[in-house]
Amino acid sequence: MDIVELSRLQFAATALYHFLFVPLTLGLSLILLIMETVYVMTGRAIWRDMVKFWGTLFGINFAMGVATGVTMEFQFGTNWAYYAHYVGDVFGAPLAIEGLMAFFLEATLVGLFFFGWNRLSKVGHLIVTAGVAVGSQFSALWILIANGWMQFPIGAKFNPDTMRMEVSDFSAVLFNPVAQAKFVHTVAAGYVTGSMFVLAISALYLLQKRFRPLALRSMTVAASFGLAGALCVVVLGDESGYTASENQKMKIAAIEAMWETEPAPASFTLVGIPDRAGRKTDYAVQIPWVLGLITTRSIDKQVPGINDLVKLAQLRIRNGLIAYGTLARLRADRGNADLRKALDAHVADLGYALLLKRYRPDIENATDAEIARAADSTIPNVPVLFWAFRVMVACGFWFIALFGTAFYFSATRKLERYRLFLYAALFSLPLPWLAAELGWIVAEYGRQPWVIEGVLPTFLGVSGTDAHNVLFSLIGFVVFYSGLAVADVYLMVKYIRLGPDETLGHPVAPPGALAEVAA
């Protein structure tokens, strides 16, 4: 493996591992806030104990999330130095704010959350818990503003003197529609994850006939919050897909394995076997109109297919070569205003010309065959995207069904009646994580071959370091993260097995609580 593949593998491994902890933090922090609000409003001690018990599990997860997130920020400097230079002026600000939010705001408030129970008033502690929840969401917002810019780089301009992208409109970066859509979709996925965590463990307790008062109340919170989250994640996922269809047409075409442009409105391929070599989808089961309606929200707009987008990429590469030649001349004659004007006219396609760097260093002499190869390289891995997206969506609809059922059983006080439902809740525990990881694969693997869509090819972003260094640190990460995984699973299982009574050191169900729940 070369340095590009190793650097990508290292970032993918650490990002996917880190994202095991993020959604649970996002969801569980708000669930804790809901539970503590009920405690403050009703004064019932069991709700405080629920916050403390689920808060213990939240704490284990939070610590792991912070520990695994730090390494990624370092990787921008160690493995992606050219990327850091090329886009650091834009990408650096939201990333830095995210770091400050995560480390200073969240860490301080999490400390107060755990150690402030006997030192703060009820309302004071509730404000701290609200701060933890809001801080987590803000942390996600900033990282998704940074990520959204990688998908849709607006509010920035290439500076030929500094050889990097520089912010021209920070509000455009901040209110990037892709970032906003990704943020609400991602945090909603976090709410589903947190709800599923509480629902599944509560279902386990009910199956074991342990900690019934806590489990029933927890399930009620998880059912309602989870249903709202599951509905949001599907609706907002649709919005995220719509924004992608505006500026990442190749990603959408790859997700749908749509090789040829169809007459509007395009049909949706429910299942099929995408064939990359033959550029066709075998055994496709299609639903007429649906793709066109979802991605264009109209019946007369076309969804471009992969083959047409490749032809467009060829045109953009040729246009980018004009920008590249102009840039080379401008670098030699910095004061030439005509060259600057000419560069501005073609600079939007400069990144496309840089795709040719994979095939030859003197890209101005690229042959037609090399241009065709570079254009083909804009096609991401279609089968992986096609199936990752479908499994993620299937999980999303399952969450609506499961939380809808849980909500109905909670409203009619039948949560304990059907063991099949409790088993379904328990065994659905891994699914939100599966969906979240697949979502990131669709978003990030689907962006390839770009590290910044249309601006900088991934292979040009890596550092000029030795591949052995990256391999060494990759092995280090795998060993270290495996150790963390063992510690995390051990601690989670330990406290779930112990249950709230032993974790908190006293029975959580005060006398009369059982009767109160049954009533």
Next chain:
Amino acid sequence: MPARHRLGREIGALLCAKVILLGALYFLFFGPGHRAPHDAAATASHVMGER
């Protein structure tokens, strides 16, 4: 030994260990000797092949 003093010593020892580990990481992997220049000139050379 009072619990408070023991806690203080433990925290002090941990902080020392942390400083040593971070220092070692810096000198082994992040010190000036390990850094390659990634400025405008380096990027121009990387992207444009400028010498």
